[in-house]
Amino acid sequence: MKKFISLLLVAALVFAFAGCGSKDGGDAADVKSEGVMTYEEYVAAALDSEVVIETYVQAKQSWWDNQATVYTQDKDGGYFLYNMACSEEDYAKLTQGTKIKVTGYKAEWSGEVEIIDATFEIEDGNYVAKAEDVTSLLGTDELIAHQNKFVAFKGMTVEAAGQDADGNDVAFLYSWDGSGQDGDDLYFNVSLNGETYTFTVESYLCDNTTDVYNAVKSLNIGDTVDMEGFLYWYEGVNPHITSVTVK
Helix, strand or coil: CHHHHHHHHHHHHHHHHHHHHHHHCCCCCCCCCCCCCCHHHHHHCCCCCEEEEEEEEEEEEEEECCEEEEEEECCCCEEEEEEEECCHHHHHHCCCCEEEEEEEEEEEECCEEEEEEEEEEEEEEECCCCCEECHHHCCCCCHHHHCCCEEEEEEEEEECCEECCCCCEECCEECCCCCCCECECEEEEEEECCEEEEEEECCCCCCCCCHHHHHHHCCCCCCEEEEEEECCECCCECCEEEEEEEC
């Protein structure tokens, strides 16, 4: 009898752990519903074709006029949902990790592959991606395969982004050409192995009240930094940074 009770307890623990795995999206298989594309199928789909995916909200960039722009990811890749139809009430439900089924059209804008004219429905499931270190892929053809994922860059050096009105080198610019003001996008340059890249703090995603916005405003040329953010693309790699740590 004791042996039987012990077996029951073991079985209960197994089911309990299995439940935890599915709730947080840990190592459970990311099985797609019928009619839903895998990430591989999405990548292979032609531009302007209809796509149906299941993905998980990682961050929300903006909501305006019943349209939402959202960074999402499954366990194989990232998806950028641009101006997806969304009520303000539903936008509030799109918390980090929320699983959604999205129907829209695959498009490209200046190198950024995104889904437009989309609608969505919320499904059961939850997954929050860990930042994948892609530092070693900078400057390689392999980097674009990670487009729109939540990624990390480590041990990079802050370079001059431009000059101020007095002709002094500065570590960041408001807007790409320095014509902006506090509250606008921040642009800053970082280098690795002799190559320099432009990274951005997208103000709709991380405004001037956020830690990352103020961290970039405090950077000094020559600082060594670790960063996290979403691997956005604009005429080349242009990550939208959400975290900066000075080493």
